[in-house]
Amino acid sequence: MVKAKVWKYERRFDGFPKEGDLKLVEEELPPIKDGEYLAEAVYLSVDPYMRAYAPKVPLGATYIGQQVARIIESKNPDFPVGKYVVGSFGWRSHTVSKGGPDPAATLPTTVLPDFKGLPESLGVGTLGMPGNTAYFGLLEITHPKAGETLVVSGAAGAVGSHVGQIGKIKGLKVIGIAGSTGSKMVKAKVWKYERRFDGFPKEGDLKLVEEELPPIKDGEYLAEAVYLSVDPYMRAYAPKVPLGATYIGQQVARIIESKNPDFPVGKYVVGSFGWRSHTVSKGGPDPAATLPTTVLPDFKGLPESLGVGTLGMPGNTAYFGLLEITHPKAGETLVVSGAAGAVGSHVGQIGKIKGLKVIGIAGSDKKLKWLKDELGFDEVINYKTEDVAKVLPKLAPKGVDIYFDNVGGEISDIVFDNMNDFGRISVCGGISGYNGEKAKGNVIQLNIVFKQLSIQGFLVGRWTDRWLEGIQQNLQWVLDGKIKYKETRTKGFENMFKAFTDMLKGGNIGKAIVEV
Ligand SMILES: NC(=O)c1ccc[n+]([C@@H]2O[C@H](COP(=O)([O-])OP(=O)(O)OC[C@H]3O[C@@H](n4cnc5c(N)ncnc54)[C@H](OP(=O)(O)O)[C@@H]3O)[C@@H](O)[C@H]2O)c1
Incomplete structure (x- = not known):
């Protein structure tokens, strides 16, 4: 059952609209019927006519207005899932519509025409x-x-x-x-590192504050976060983050003001700006960040959010971390731990493209089903409910040639026990130990020596000079249907911390992100 958030007309405006004249409520929507579709608001228009027409709006009604909405479910072939519509749906987050002209509205409800790469929001503005x-x-x-x-x-x-x-x-x-007295002061919402993590991160370790930003200077631009990335390294790198600092992280942000011709208004950037809603940046490489801040390449209509996922750092981690470290050959057996996450799910699919037998290890049956049924993994293991030491040798009777290690700890010990001579291991991460958990590991040196294993750790920043190569190859694979992706989106900047701890507990399938 989908719940819509709706602004209702509660009390007639008397002079200038006041808090309480409109009321935000939740409404359960019925399942869609044949000929209908379900649309999720992405951009809502705010117009002067909303005040002028107020006397005509009945009390208790959804307040009037147009919006650009994304179709998320459909039983109407003229309004397919994934398309955007402009509709007079009112101030509401979700709408069940029949499509076609809305008899109650004076303006038509239409699928957004091709804006040639310009933002969909223009559907209620310059192109609406x-x-x-x-x-x-x-x-x-x-x-x-x-x-x-x-x-x-x-x-x-x-x-x-x-x-x-x-x-x-x-x-x-x-x-x-026009009537303005000067440029408006922008307030950024920022998550600051307040108290050092001790074990699993706790409420209060990070603190949400407001910060006034100075007006931009020549060469600078102002970017507004649209999607913030939520990654395991945010826990692993915590000891290096100074207390009081903006918490670390990448985001996809829209440039909303600019005095830098290389970063024009309306473009999207991927930047290591940290957990903040607004950022004044100079553009170009950020000396404090290991990854470049770049204008988003042309994603050929794929969502901008992929800039922190499949077509960004995690995608490049999978691409370079598998291919450059392990040099896979068709017919070999690859094991991936953390297999249903952003990096792991991508690594396994590259493995399939390269003709490998791919075995994924992850922590829920729902995740395993996705890996096997949709991504084409050959075999899957639920490390929480199955005995990996017993199951893995059965699923890999010829042994394991390549291990892409995202988790470390006991799972990795067991995979090491199953490695073939001259096996290659790409050590990408060790999330099983990020919260200070005591490792219960074996002496891995025996396996390394007697099987003559090659083990190499890496940081994806090693391939900064080939960054676009990885993105372009991953983009092509996505467009060809060879790499599929999933996102676990949490809505609201204020829910960053919750999204972060949910991800650490395995709540995400595919890439964990926050949508502002
Ligand atoms: N070297 C680099 O440059 C680089 C770059 C990016 C990422 N990484 C590393 O790659 C790994 C995956 O990153 P990601 O962004 O793709 O994150 P992710 O896999 O999307 O999310 C983290 C996942 O880790 C799993 N997990 C949590 N605790 C675990 C435990 N104790 N044992 C096993 N699995 C556990 C959870 O899935 P389950 O339900 O399966 O438990 C969770 O969903 C991380 O270790 C990260 O630090 C390294």
Whole structure:
């Protein structure tokens, strides 16, 4: 059952709208019927008409407005899953709609046309109702002629700024009247490292604060976080983070103000900005971060969130960490631990592309089912309910040639016991020990010596100079349907800490991210 958040008209506006005039409630939505679809709001429009039309809105109704929404379920072939619609659905997070013109709305509900890579949000702005208001309202009503003088009031708003620019295209002298006293101070929400983690991270170890950002200077830009990455290394690197600092992490952010031509407004960047909602950056490589801050490459219509997942650091970790460290050959047997996570699920699929037999080890049956049924892993083991030491030799009767190790600890000891002579081991991580757990390990040297194993650890930053190669190859594999991905999204910047601890406990399938 999907729950929609909805703003209802609770008390008639009397003068300027006041807190409590609208009320946020939750509403259960019925399952969709044939001909219907379920759309999830992504961008909601905020328009002056919402105040002007208020006397016509019945009390208790969903408040009026347009939105750009993503179709997440559909029984209507004209409105397929994954497409975006612009609809007069009102102030609500989820909507069941029939599609087609909405009889109650004056504007049509349409699938978003191809915006040629421009952001979908323009569907309620420049390429939607306000843009058409400017276009038709100026040209059809006033029939301007080059050389004339045009005055636009409300000149810096959605309609006014567009009208003035059409005026310039038509050769007019344009005078704009607007009302601002200077640039607005932006407040960033920031998670600070307040108290050193002791074992598993606890509420209060990180603290959410607000920080005022200075106006941007020449060469700088202001970026607003859209997707924040949640990664195991955030726990592993904690001893290196100074207390009081912004907590470490990568994010996909949208540039909302810029005085740097290489980072223009509207573009997305992937940056090691930390756990913060807004960042003033200079662009270019961040000397404090090992990974480059870059404008997001063209993802050919795939979601920008992949910039911190399959088409970002974890994807490159899988690509370089498997291929450059273990040099796999078709027919060999690969074991991946942490197999249903961002890196592990990707490694196993590259293994399949390279013709390997792939065995994944992960911590829930739901994860195993995904690995086997959807990603094509050959065999899977639930390390929480099965005896890996008994099961692995049966699933790998010819032994293990390559081990991609994400977890360390007991699981890795057992895999080592099953390695073939001259086996190769890519040590990517050791999450079983990140919270200070005592290792119960064997003496691995015996296996290493007698089987003449090659073991190599790596940090993905080693391949910074080949970063785009990894992203382009992974992108091609995704477009070809050879690499599939899943994201576990947590909504709300204020839920970062919860998303982080959920991931450490294995709550994620695929990449864990926070959607602001
Ligand atoms: N070397 C590098 O440059 C580099 C870069 C990126 C990531 N990494 C490492 O790669 C590993 C995977 O990272 P990721 O981003 O893909 O994270 P992830 O696998 O998406 O998420 C972490 C997963 O670890 C598993 N886990 C937690 N505690 C465990 C334990 N005690 N034993 C076994 N599994 C446990 C959980 O899945 P289950 O349900 O299966 O337990 C959890 O979902 C991590 O060790 C990370 O530090 C290294």
